[in-house]
Amino acid sequence: MIEETRQVAQDSRGIIEPAAFLRRHRLNRYPAGPALDGLISWFWVVTWSLPPGVTHTQELLTHPCANLYVSPPEPTVDDAHPAPPVAELEGVVLNRSSRRMAGEGVCVAAMTTPGGLGAFLPGPAGEYNDRVVPLGTALNTDDARLVAGIQQEGDEPGKVAVLRSALENAVRPxxxxxxxxxxxxxxxxxxxxxxxxxxxxxxxxxxxxxxxxxxxxxxxxxxxxxxxxxxxxxxxxxxxxxxxxxxxxxxxxxxxxxxxxxxxxxxxxxxxxxxxxxxxxxxx
CATH class of the missing domain: 1.10.10.60 (Homeodomain-like)
Incomplete structure (x- = not known):
């Protein structure tokens, strides 16, 4: 199992106000692995634990890449309990994006290379620009199985390995x-x-x-x-x-x-x- 991490302190490009982000979250990055080399830039895992009633909205200037992830959905004002994680694809974001977080959570994700998304799709990657869709809709993955597999793993490298395996199987040779x-x-x-x-x-x-x-x-x-x-x-x-x-x-x-x-x-x-x-x- 690949366990090398890359800390955000080495490269915070894309994170607007990174100091504020690091006060509230932990972010580790993991290598793509041989099978996904050139298609995935890195895997990343964000964990957060915020006090009751406290939310944090993180703004991002995204890389020219897509993100494939399993994460709790963004909370709404009326959320009394955290929603279960979902598997989604976020295409290239052409301007700023933001993510609202509350309570406790873990996001396990893969950032594609610029161009890497096209290896997972039957057609143009631009169809997903500025869009978020269920991962299985685009990649034909078994999202329920993927979410369950990640939840069963107790540590970050194990969670990353589950997502890595799913994406390796989703590549169109x-x-x-x-x-x-x-x-x-x-x-x-x-x-x-x-x-x-x-x-x-x-x-x-x-x-x-x-x-x-x-x-x-x-x-x-x-x-x-x-x-x-x-x-x-x-x-x-x-x-x-x-x-x-x-x-x-x-x-x-x-x-x-x-x-x-x-x-x-x-x-x-x-x-x-x-x-x-x-x-x-x-x-x-």
Missing amino acids: ERAETARQVAAVARHAETDRDLRRVEQLARRAGVSARTLQRMFAEYAGVSPTWVLRRYRLLDAAEAVRHGERVRWALVATELGYSDQAHLVRDFSAAIGSTPAAYAGAQAG
């Missing part, structure tokens, strides 16, 4: 190779700061820009340009969190924005505050 190709290109977009345009990504992949755009539309659900810009926004938010000075004009130029104001507007729409206000909140 005829689509896995192309999904991994898209994920590899997206990895370049994430890590190589010299890549700024779709044409550069296409040359790296050895295909035409039009072909790459079609591959991303089918397997990632978003365009290569959108992936590039989302990763740079995540990087910028993480840099601000660590108190680093972000040269916004340079970032805007690298990403092809007409001016710095357009980048700041995108950051504000994604994060919910201007870069200066977000930096001040992190320092506080």
Whole structure:
């Protein structure tokens, strides 16, 4: 059983106000494993225990990925008792997302790679953008069995192993190779700061820009340009969190924005505050 964990302190990209999150939750990350390498970025488990009557709403700037998870549903105002966990797929979220939590709970999840979701689906990944659906509806998994299996496990690695096994069985072999190709290109977009345009990504992949755009539309659900810009926004938010000075004009130029104001507007729409206000909140 794979038991390696990756703490959020090493990488909080996507978690808005990570310090507040860590005061109320525990988050561990686990590797995908050989069979899902290139399709799943990592598994993650969040646990929380809040006092009666206390709720926490966590805002997220999601990676250009989908999440496949088993978790208690979000509580409503009238909830007197926690609802049983459900298995769901959340597609790529194009703007901010939020999650409301109360009481005690555990969420066991897998974050796909950009493109990895396409290996589990018969059609375009974009059909699930900004949507949450039962996992079995999209992946043909036995959700009741999956939820029960996770609940029976007493520790996090065991719970992750149950979800890992279900996803390994859900992979469509005829689509896995192309999904991994898209994920590899997206990895370049994430890590190589010299890549700024779709044409550069296409040359790296050895295909035409039009072909790459079609591959991303089918397997990632978003365009290569959108992936590039989302990763740079995540990087910028993480840099601000660590108190680093972000040269916004340079970032805007690298990403092809007409001016710095357009980048700041995108950051504000994604994060919910201007870069200066977000930096001040992190320092506080």
